[in-house]
Amino acid sequence: MRASFPCLLLALAGVGPAISADELTAKEIASAQKIYVAKCAKCHRFYEPMSYSAQDWQTWMEKMSKKSKLKADQARVLTRYLDGYRAGRLPGKPQDKPRSQ
Numbered sequence: 001m002r003a004s005f006p007c008l009l010l011a012l013a014g015v016g017p018a019i020s021a022d023e024l025t026a027k028e029i030a031s032a033q034k035i036y037v038a039k040c041a042k043c044h045r046f047y048e049p050m051s052y053s054a055q056d057w058q059t060w061m062e063k064m065s066k067k068s069k070l071k072a073d074q075a076r077v078l079t080r081y082l083d084g085y086r087a088g089r090l091p092g093k094p095q096d097k098p099r100s101q
Contacts, residue, residue, distance in 0.1 A: 024080055029090070031074075032081030036094045039068045046095050049086050057086070 024032070040046065049057065061082075065075050084090045 024077075024084065028077050029081060032077045033094060033096070035070070035074050035078050036081070039070065041095070043068075046093075049082055049094065 052060065061079065070078065081090070082094060085094055
């Protein structure tokens with residue numbers, strides 16, 4: 001059910017230009033994964049972020065950021081992380097446990 005999907009899409013509303021995932025620290029990656037699992041799985045199963053067009057993704061992010069009541073800093077780090085994942089710059093899946101470094 002696509003309409004209930006995107007809690008993982010939680011974050012574009014009110015967020016400025018995306019920062020490269022290459023700039024994410026290990027701590028930010030772990031934080032984004034934690035937010036993704038805690039906020040998204042709370043309401044629905046995980047959906048594959050790359051299965052959506054950029055426009056659809058942004059629409060879902062805007063809707064779900066409001067619905068999930070993310071704080072601005074949470075929305076920013078999650079957006080950066082998921083944008084990096086969608087661009088193929090991050091290994092694994094967003095719901096994978098963070099790797100310790």
